[in-house]
Every structure is written in C-alpha cells, then in structure tokens.
Amino acid sequence: xxxxxxxxxxxxxxxxxxxxxxxxxxxxxQIVRGLxxxxxxxxxxxxxxxxxxxxxxxxxxxxxxxxxxMTDFHLVKQLAIKMxxxxxxxxxxxxxxxxxxxxxxxxxxxxxxxxxxxxKIKDEFSVLEKNMGAILELEKKIIxxxx
Numbered sequence: 618x619x620x621x622x623x624x625x626x627x628x629x630x631x632x633x634x635x636x637x638x639x640x641x642x643x644x645x646x647q648i649v650r651g652l653x654x655x656x657x658x659x660x661x662x663x664x665x666x667x668x669x670x671x672x673x674x675x676x677x678x679x680x681x682x683x684x685x686x687m688t689d690f691h692l693v694k695q696l697a698i699k700m701x702x703x704x705x706x707x708x709x710x711x712x713x714x715x716x717x718x719x720x721x722x723x724x725x726x727x728x729x730x731x732x733x734x735x736x737k738i739k740d741e742f743s744v745l746e747k748n749m750g751a752i753l754e755l756e757k758k759i760i761x762x763x764x
Contacts, residue, residue: 622762625755632755636748641741645708662756665749668707672742675700679735683728693731694723700738704745712741 633650636642650661675696682692701716715737722730 620762622759625758625762629752629755629759632748632752641711641744641748642708643710645706647708649707658760662753662760664707665753665756668703669746669749671703672700672746676735676739676742679738683732683735688726688728688731690723690726690731694720697723697738709741709745712738712745715741 629650630647633642633647636646637644649664653659653661679693679696682689682696697716697719701713701720704713704716715734719731719734719738722734
C-alpha cells in the first residue's frame with residue numbers, strides 16, 4: 618500500500634505528464650522538480666510560488682503600460698523577455714512562445730499585436746497557474762509526509 622507521500626508524488630508526476638501531453642510544459646518542469654533532492658524539499662514549491670508571484674506582477678505592469686495612450690514598447694520588450702526567461706526555466710513552453718511573440722510585436726512597435734500576445738500570455742499563465750496550484754498543494758502534502 619502506497620504512503621500518502623508516494624500517492625501525492627504519483628499524482629504530481631501524472632499531472633506533469635498530462636501538462637506535457639497538452640503542450641503546456643516541456644521536460645524542464647520535471648527536471649526542476651528533481652532538483653529538490655539537492656536543494657531541499659521545498660525548493661520546487663518556492664520556485665513555482667516565486668514564478669507565479671513574479672508573473673502576476675509582470676502581467677500587471679504590462680497591462681498598465683498597454684492601457685496607456687503612449688505605450689512604452691521598450692518596457693513591454695523588457696517585461697516580455699523577463700517573463701520568457703522565468704517561464705522557460707520552469708518549462709512553460711506555450712507561455713514562453715507567447716512571450717517571444719510579444720517581444721517581436723514590441724520590436725515592431727505594434728500596439729495591436731502587443732495587446733493580442735499579452736492576452737495570449739494571460740491565457741497561458743492562467744492555465745499554468747491553475748496547474749501549479751494543484752502541484753503546490755500536492756507538494757505540501759509530500760513535504761508534510763516527509764516529517
């Protein structure tokens with residue numbers, strides 16, 4: 618009979634596998650999860666929570682900028698690159714692709730395209746955030762079962 622820790626671990630692995638099959642994430646998410654062994658049991662949880670917090674802040678900053686009459690395309694590009702890096706680190710490939718497209722739109726100074734890709738990023742982040750929330754809850758149970 619599997620322990621609670623093992624059952625939760627299996628659920629996390631199944632959720633990550635499902636996310637990979639849907640193209641939401643790539644192999645990096647599982648690789649980063651494996652870093653818990655070397656960096657402590659809460660490393661993965663802290664990384665995901667930090668990613669969600671930073672993404673929410675960056676999305677808020679992007680929304681404020683894109684709502685202005687005069688869009689600061691340099692800032693849009695900076696925020697898109699910043700979000701792309703964070704997203705790629707956790708394996709969020711669809712969101713990272715949308716961030717790349719936003720960077721390209723900012724380079725062209727196309728507000729219409731920037732808004733469209735900003736909305737795509739918001740949608741992709743929503744999917745990631747929902748799944749990350751489920752993973753975080755399971756990871757908490759895993760850590761609690763370790764002590």
